[in-house]
Amino acid sequence: MSKVRLGLIGLGQMGRIHLRNSLDLRTIDMIAAADVSAKSLLLAKKSGVRRVFKDYSKLLKIPDIDAVVISLPNFLHLEAAIRAAEHQKHILIEKPLARNETEGAQIVSACKKNSVKLMVGYPLRFSPAFVELGENFRAGTLGEVQIAGGDFISVGPFSPRGGGSVPTPIPSWWFDKKLTGGGALIDLGCHLINLFKFYFEEVAEIRSQLGYKFNMEFEDHAICFMKFKKGVKAVLNVGWFGRYHSVQVRLYGMANYALAASKSSLLGYLRRISGPDRSTGFYRELEYFVNCIQSNIDPLPSGQEGLEDLQLITEAYRNTSSP
Amino acid sequence: MSLVKFDEQRFSLRQAIEKSLDLIDFQFNKNTRKIVIKPNLCYYWDYSTGETTDPRFVRELVDILRDYISSNVEISVVESDASAMKCKYAFRMLGYLEMTKEKKVGLVNLTNDKADKASVRVKGKTYEFLLPRTIKEADIIVNIPKIKYMQRCRFSGALKNIYGCNPRPKKYRYHDNLDDTIVGLNKLMSPSVCIVDGIIVKGITTLKLGLIMASTDSVAVDAAASQILSINPRSIGYLKLACEENIGCIDFKVKGERLSKFKRLYPRKTFQYKMRNLLSKIYLRFVAT
Numbered sequence: 001m002s003k004v005r006l007g008l009i010g011l012g013q014m015g016r017i018h019l020r021n022s023l024d025l026r027t028i029d030m031i032a033a034a035d036v037s038a039k040s041l042l043l044a045k046k047s048g049v050r051r052v053f054k055d056y057s058k059l060l061k062i063p064d065i066d067a068v069v070i071s072l073p074n075f076l077h078l079e080a081a082i083r084a085a086e087h088q089k090h091i092l093i094e095k096p097l098a099r100n101e102t103e104g105a106q107i108v109s110a111c112k113k114n115s116v117k118l119m120v121g122y123p124l125r126f127s128p129a130f131v132e133l134g135e136n137f138r139a140g141t142l143g144e145v146q147i148a149g150g151d152f153i154s155v156g157p158f159s160p161r162g163g164g165s166v167p168t169p170i171p172s173w174w175f176d177k178k179l180t181g182g183g184a185l186i187d188l189g190c191h192l193i194n195l196f197k198f199y200f201e202e203v204a205e206i207r208s209q210l211g212y213k214f215n216m217e218f219e220d221h222a223i224c225f226m227k228f229k230k231g232v233k234a235v236l237n238v239g240w241f242g243r244y245h246s247v248q249v250r251l252y253g254m255a256n257y258a259l260a261a262s263k264s265s266l267l268g269y270l271r272r273i274s275g276p277d278r279s280t281g282f283y284r285e286l287e288y289f290v291n292c293i294q295s296n297i298d299p300l301p302s303g304q305e306g307l308e309d310l311q312l313i314t315e316a317y318r319n320t321s322s323p
Numbered sequence: 324m325s326l327v328k329f330d331e332q333r334f335s336l337r338q339a340i341e342k343s344l345d346l347i348d349f350q351f352n353k354n355t356r357k358i359v360i361k362p363n364l365c366y367y368w369d370y371s372t373g374e375t376t377d378p379r380f381v382r383e384l385v386d387i388l389r390d391y392i393s394s395n396v397e398i399s400v401v402e403s404d405a406s407a408m409k410c411k412y413a414f415r416m417l418g419y420l421e422m423t424k425e426k427k428v429g430l431v432n433l434t435n436d437k438a439d440k441a442s443v444r445v446k447g448k449t450y451e452f453l454l455p456r457t458i459k460e461a462d463i464i465v466n467i468p469k470i471k472y473m474q475r476c477r478f479s480g481a482l483k484n485i486y487g488c489n490p491r492p493k494k495y496r497y498h499d500n501l502d503d504t505i506v507g508l509n510k511l512m513s514p515s516v517c518i519v520d521g522i523i524v525k526g527i528t529t530l531k532l533g534l535i536m537a538s539t540d541s542v543a544v545d546a547a548a549s550q551i552l553s554i555n556p557r558s559i560g561y562l563k564l565a566c567e568e569n570i571g572c573i574d575f576k577v578k579g580e581r582l583s584k585f586k587r588l589y590p591r592k593t594f595q596y597k598m599r600n601l602l603s604k605i606y607l608r609f610v611a612t
Contacts, residue, residue, distance in 0.1 A: 157367075158366070158367035158368070158416065159366060159367070159368070167366075167406055167407035168407060169406060169407040169408075169409075170407065172409075175412055213369070214367070214369075214415070214416035214417075215415050215416055215418070215420070215421065216412075216415065216416065241369065243368065243372060
């Protein structure tokens with residue numbers, strides 16, 4: 001099976017994870033990368049990327065590229081995804097699909113029109129602990145699940161990026177709600193909403209309570225209540241206030257309960273900085289995306305799923321009360 | 324140098340700050356017109372992490388200053404942009420915008436302040452810095468540092484907090500001459516009094532320590548605080564240099580609580596912690612690369 005020729009658009013925090021994984025995956029031929037930062041392009045070049053561009057439209061014009069990974073700020077997703085689709089490139093786009101459902105619908109429609117595959121990057125769907133939790137649930141080992149809980153606490157835009165003696169400033173777009181589409185609920189909540197939909201399927205009701213600890217226009221923490229048509233009730237807690245990264249999901253059934261967690265650890269940190277970690281959701285997600293292209297399968301989570309997640313987030317923002 | 328244990332069950336924060344000042348017989352000059360308060364803001368980390376000065380501490384101090392000096396005294400809370408922190412966000416996120424509005428005091432981003440060039444001599448060398456007008460025109464500078472470990476210079480306290488008065492945002496440019504820069508800036512912008520907000524501290528973990536320290540000598544404050552963190556003050560380059568340059572004295576006398584009381588409680592770097600760090604460095608140096 002021939003390798004998938006890949007281009008990376010955006011080499012920020014997420015883009016660099018994809019870069020490392022792309023260079024490690026044998027099914028990928030890394031052709032090019034694009035970013036506005038000369039420093040990031042130099043890093044890509046040093047890592048072995050053959051061609052680098054400041055302007056991603058030049059990357060899209062390379063006919064040899066089969067697919068692109070878009071890891072840009074939320075407000076740039078729409079234009080980049082539509083242009084990639086018009087250039088017949090399959091797309092793996094970082095979550096959230098877009099800033100809002102209108103933009104999300106435009107992306108999905110452009111990909112359909114141009115018959116390209118669209119996958120939204122939700123690494124929890126590929127992270128072994130959460131995959132196993134879903135398998136337990138489906139195998140019936142928990143009995144009928146009544147309630148579920150999910151927590152996603154992370155640093156968000158409030159902690160400097162990168163290691164070393166000079167911290168990397170947080171890009172200013174993070175502080176502008178118009179550019180992000182929202183706060184912690186859209187940024188972190190979309191992971192859990194998507195995961196719970198994957199487990200429990202159709203949502204009957206969604207509500208939220210938003211918190212503004214940091215006095216900004218966007219929420220820095222939120223609680224979200226979801227009720228599924230199958231009867232499961234779930235509570236999601238998300239927050240941008242931690243100096244750590246913690247994701248936990250708990251399912252409570254009639255027969256038993258199970259939980260999955262992904263918590264930052266020294267070992268995890270050492271793994272991340274020392275090279276690609278083949279056990280992470282990011283690695284497996286990219287591997288799966290490439291397999292889908294090679295086997296001509298529509299990848300999941302699809303663009304449509306990403307759009308539905310945005311619709312639910314809009315609904316959660318609408319059905320809200322401040323603490 | 325005073326050490327006070329703040330216990331909210333027994334007395335208010337204001338009383339604790341007043342006690343720390345009383346113990347050192349700090350006298351407010353009734354003729355003071357302009358005061359600068361320099362808290363320690365670090366990235367966008369909330370005060371409850373122990374990394375940044377609690378805005379409630381500054382609020383109480385504002386009340387004390389107005390009561391002891393005059394209700395008309397002009398007070399400005401100052402900080403400057405850093406490599407990865409912008410005051411326009413930090414002031415708002417960390418509660419300083421709200422507090423200063425409520426108390427009707429100024430809130431100044433020194434990076435945007437008018438500034439004049441000023442030279443200072445350290446170790447016989449001349450250094451040039453920008454001196455913000457708000458600081459230049461102040462009669463009193465009140466330094467409200469946090470005390471914590473710091474990778475580059477081992478310890479951050481009163482002297483290091485004044486480094487944050489340097490209006491240039493790209494402070495990493497001074498890293499090669501950090502000791503000289505810290506000392507130079509302290510010569511240029513010498514605080515009248517330092518009151519350490521050690522109510523919540525960040526060592527290897529965050530802890531409610533309830534410590535308030537006060538002194539008119541920044542070097543003495545840092546020498547005492549570094550001992551609480553189990554660091555020999557004479558091993559801290561800028562502290563030794565500050566002493567040599569007569570900014571203050573590394574030897575100190577404590578009034579109030581005993582230093583050992585706080586040293587015992589402070590979340591210090593233990594042997595296990597140091598070993599874990601050493602092993603990870605070895606791993607990164609010899610295995611991972």
